[in-house]
Amino acid sequence: MRFLKGHGTENDFVILPDHDAELDVSATLVARICDRRTGLGADGVLRVVRTKRSHEVAGQASAAEWFMDYRNADGSVAEMCGNGVRVFARYLVDAGLTGSSEFAIATRGGLRQVRMEPNGDVTVDMGKPTVLGESTAHVGGVDYPGIRVDMGNPHLACAIGDPVVQLDLTHQPGFDIGVFPSGVNIELFNPVGVSRAVMRVFERGSGETRSCGTGAVATAVAAAALSGDTTGTWTVEVLGGTLTVILDEDTSYLSGPAVIVASGELMLAE
Numbered sequence: 001m002r003f004l005k006g007h008g009t010e011n012d013f014v015i016l017p018d019h020d021a022e023l024d025v026s027a028t029l030v031a032r033i034c035d036r037r038t039g040l041g042a043d044g045v046l047r048v049v050r051t052k053r054s055h056e057v058a059g060q061a062s063a064a065e066w067f068m069d070y071r072n073a074d075g076s077v078a079e080m081c082g083n084g085v086r087v088f089a090r091y092l093v094d095a096g097l098t099g100s101s102e103f104a105i106a107t108r109g110g111l112r113q114v115r116m117e118p119n120g121d122v123t124v125d126m127g128k129p130t131v132l133g134e135s136t137a138h139v140g141g142v143d144y145p146g147i148r149v150d151m152g153n154p155h156l157a158c159a160i161g162d163p164v165v166q167l168d169l170t171h172q173p174g175f176d177i178g179v180f181p182s183g184v185n186i187e188l189f190n191p192v193g194v195s196r197a198v199m200r201v202f203e204r205g206s207g208e209t210r211s212c213g214t215g216a217v218a219t220a221v222a223a224a225a226l227s228g229d230t231t232g233t234w235t236v237e238v239l240g241g242t243l244t245v246i247l248d249e250d251t252s253y254l255s256g257p258a259v260i261v262a263s264g265e266l267m268l269a270e
């Protein structure tokens with residue numbers, strides 16, 4: 001099985017080209033691939049499939065040639081991945097699978113328009129974040145109130161007074177399962193200066209990761225809300241680098257680096 005490896009601000013992915021949907025990529029296989037000791041190691045898998053060959057998103061085939069079939073490290077399926085879609089775009093361009101610098105990618109969360117920037121960054125139109133109300137995350141014996149944000153996938157973004165560097169995120173933070181029956185990605189952030197936040201994230205299905213694109217947008221939404229804003233340009237510092245989020249009236253944009261670092265032949269099989 002041919003693979004590539006890439007990352008966006010150190011949110012890392014194994015890319016599996018499966019253009020005609022011929023592979024049987026089970027949850028077990030994904031978990032084995034993502035294992036950092038016995039597999040390749042990654043936060044998730046991006047399976048590259050022609051949209052028209054996928055029964056899940058065939059309705060998007062007229063607008064997007066390629067479908068990002070995203071899986072978390074534990075093998076679970078997610079609707080969207082902001083860094084993943086940027087790395088996916090980088091793969092399509094590098095592999096010559098698109099001739100354009102602006103194109104759409106099909107995801108379970110809907111179409112995402114991407115743009116390759118002259119400086120090598122990749123920008124994605126993430127759609128309009130939906131604020132759903134409030135909830136609470138529980139970390140290290142402390143309850144942190146936050147804002148529920150739907151980015152196609154579920155988020156709980158919490159501004160906290162304690163420095164995020166001090167948090168122990170080796171375990172799943174507590175959350176209200178009644179509010180998030182399918183689980184949730186939890187962002188904890190410190191607002192710093194003007195339109196800047198330092199964020200850590202515990203991702204549903206992957207644990208703590210060094211970056212999360214949908215989480216960065218959710219954090220920008222929650223940080224803006226602290227000052228009563230719904231628009232603006234935000235810098236979100238994550239463990240793996242820096243992401244830029246633009247919130248406007250109608251949508252949101254996520255920008256940052258996305259690179260392919262390796263390719264090869266995978267010997268793992270079912």
Ligand SMILES: N[C@@H](CCC[C@H](N)C(=O)O)C(=O)O
Nearest residue numbers: 078081082083153212213214
């Ligand atoms: N790292 C991603 C989010 C991946 C999906 C998430 N773990 C979920 O289950 O919703 C990003 O960059 O957005």
